[in-house]
Amino acid sequence: MPPSAPSGMSYDPADIEARWRERWRQEGYYEADPDEEGDATFITVPYPYPSGGMHVGHARTYTVPDVYARYRRLQGDNVLFPIAWHVTGTPIIGAVERLKKGEEEQLSVLRDTYDVPEETLQDLETPMGFARYFIEEHYKKGLRQLGLSVDWRREFTTNDERYSKFITWQYETLRDRGLLEKGLHPVKYCTNENNPVTTHDLLEGEEAEFQEYTLVRFRDGEGTVLPMATLRPETVRGVTNAFVDPDGEYVRAEVDGEEWVVSREATEKLRLQDHDVESIEELAGADLVGEHVSNPITEDEVLILPASFVDTDNATGVVMSVPAHSPDDYVALREARERADEITQYGIDPDEVRAIEPVPILTIEGYGEIPARDAVEEYDVESQEDPALEEATQELYNREFHQGELLNAYGEYAGETVEDVRERFRDDYRERGAFDSMQEFTGEVVCRCGGDVEVAKQETWFLRYNDEDWMAKTKRAIEGLDAIPDNTREQYTHTVDWLNEWPCIRNYGLGTRLPWDEDFVIEPLSDSTVYMAYYTVAHRIRDIPPEDLTVDFFDTLFYGPDAAANPDERALELREEWDHWYPVDYRVSANDLISNHLTFYLYHHAELFDEANWPRGITIMGMGLLEGRKMSSSKGHVVLPGEAIDEYGADTVRFFLLNSAEPWQDYDWRDEAVSSAHTQLRRFYNRATEVIEGSRGDPDGRAAESSETAEPSRDDGNRETISEPPRDEQDAPDDQPDLRPIDEWLLSRLQGVVRESTEALEGFETRTASQAAFYAMEEHLRWYRRRADLDRPGARWTLRHVLARRLRLLAPFTPFLANELHEALTGESAEDAGWPEVDEAREDPTVEVRESLVESLTDDINDIVNVTGTDPDVVQVYTAADWKRSVFEQVVEQASPRDADRSNGDSRETTGPDVGAVMSEIMSDPDLRERGNEVSDLVQELVEFVREQEDDRLAILEAVDEADVYADAAGFYEREFDADVRVLGETDAEDAARADGAVPFRPAVHIE
């Protein structure tokens, strides 16, 4: 026994865990190399982004793959589980900036949430200093504390010189293959700082999205363009007039060599959006009112009217009015007509205003010719200020979009729904020069500096994720993927269909410079797509000078000796590592990354590597809550792994995180629940310690387990019967004492648990697996302890045998505890002992069925005791008479057609035994017929019973001698109820009335 063996001390996780951590570190236990035995298994998780500390949410992210890695190691695989650090982009820089400015919120997060010591704060004032601190003090420490089985030799950061060489290779290669493209793209741009900004830089409007307006090029008499901004370009044929803000400021300007009139604000926006804008003269909105402009599509002349709702700071400040389909426009027009006489000040003929009639452009079921009128009437909208207007608009827009069918005037688009043709229609007229476009945000956006943020168009590089060949390859990769859970597969496919070009560079940030334009940095989601390949060589590539890491070098490494003119020997050596570990067996990642990172991961692998090296599987993880609420480091609403581990121990933290929900489900860290998990583990530890100590000084217990390192069932092919206690090599007859049926029952249950745990872990179902190994097994043991005489050598042997298997099943989840106890029990750690296999010879359905009868009789007696409120001195159990038994058999026989139906597979109408048929069959027996109603009641009852039973269980029941089962358990019943227990046949009863209720497997019970 190691000196660390538990010796009656209570559970002290800190002590146990510190010892194993040190041992793993010293032995380099989880360092993986190609020359080791076992199938290569490669598991990765997105590298942490150390822009702050780690909380328990992160802890789960890394523990899920760890559990799987540990499981595969127990199964004998050679497992690589590496980790590195992602520092690319601006979040770390932003965090440093905020620290340097002395921002209160940032200081509070660092000081209070993440406990950064005051004197250390200045080390955090450089980006890599900041990153380094959180890497070392939080992530690395935390991951080690949690006991992650990581090969630490391979860590790196994405700002490392050699890593950049690798990314350079990747992007050079993609450019050569034509998958990168240069173009204009909308970005958020601070008009105060004159710089693009990211979401993190925003004070307001983080939710705002880009929105593309179509500009319909109406012209006035002189040919000046008045670009009407609209989100519904297809309504252009319904325009009856235009609106401007009479009090707004407008500008006549030369835009790309053409004369336009737009709001003053719009000129600035157009400039940012790559237009050449030259102001000519300022105008008041009122100057425009009363003018006529012509519709570029219908060539109709329409009047410009004043409207206070027009916002000059939204798009062009010039709006077209479609009163037939826009409740807003309808109401505005209605009011304009009512007050036509008042607007003569603009030089407008009131009759002309009154003559304006809505022009419908589509039909929609449930509405009349002018849907906007119906909507306004339905919602009883009074005025432009009426809140009901918004609702009416929302509903009508929605319906028109999905159901509205365009009228004949639309030619090729006629009869189609808006939804189906809007984009085509817009693009069509844009090409013909009738439309332009401009971008706006859906809401106001303000920079942290206080400056107004607008949409700007910038020259940038894109990854062409909408390239058809690339999409096709990626879809093939998705088809071959083990997507866990399976319903995520569709989400990947959907993402591929929906992704457009992806701008892959930024103006600033940490990371790799774009090789051919050093002004730009490759952004974080684009430099993290194939880095798993880098892990395979990360620990050895350090020996190679960065300048040697050319494109040719990596070509040789990944594509072999023929890929470069003069293959580098060193690259070929590293290639062996890569060959050994690739592909990635499982990547474990969060569900919100499906729509970007994980799909990119598939894209880049599909392009850069052969099919054999494409990702094998991806497991998705759910979100974490803390006490039912979202975790948030800025609000201090987080639990740090260190704190939780200090309080409960790493095993408890792991066990809770893995057991409270399946990986892909959301989970909730509730202190009460964690604490309860801890209690369970302590209880388990104490019980296990008792079992282990009980075996010391116990002649039967000594080495019963220490010699069983061989897998139990590898050699069990020649075992003869299953009703006898199995006697294989490691349970040699002299080591295994005589077992009672209850021992066999527990051993049989154990096999079910092993099977369930194994199957569950194969599919990453950590909850199911740990639930089975821990809680389900605990249930069985609870019954066993109640039911069995534990002082027997057989019971002690059984408990040890079960404990050893259970510890190995728990080893992936609670590695410290499981290894510690297993070593104390057998002299060998659980992880060295390996994963237990199902020992089929110990599976005994008959024993389980018999035991279930004992249990249900216990329940029955208990029920009677409870309902009657008596404390019985005598319990009489009467088993059913023989004739009832034979009725049962006949009923079962009638049920057998069920099998025939099932094997046909065509009939789910398996009704079980036919009551009528059974009855006539049974009534043909004169002895039975004599019993009349008694028989027919019995048949009725048995038919129902049989219908509800599994076939195999029925077969076993037919062979069971009930009286024997209960008699065997009589001692147990006597203890349980503290009463004399007599098991008799129905016909032996002194008082027939009390016994004749007996039914097969449902003995009559009488207590007194």
Next chain:
RNA sequence: GCGGGGGUGGCCGAGUCCGGACAAAGGCGGCGGACUUAAGAUCCGCUCCAGUAGUGGUUCGAGGGUUCGAAUCCCUUCCCCCGCACCA
């Protein structure tokens, strides 16, 4: 809108794919008991309603349907959550 996931007993949460031992695992909370000087820990039992005999009744968002039988299958309907691009 698009895509995904849900609605189960006081609460959390299994079960739903492949209908039947389901009044529905397990946990928490609550009640009772054992142990203890006591508290804690631990162990046992109860915890939808009715009931002095193992029973009966009503439940799994709502409403229909299929079936001998539905939390599970089908249809309709209501409600909730998550992600959606330059943020990692």
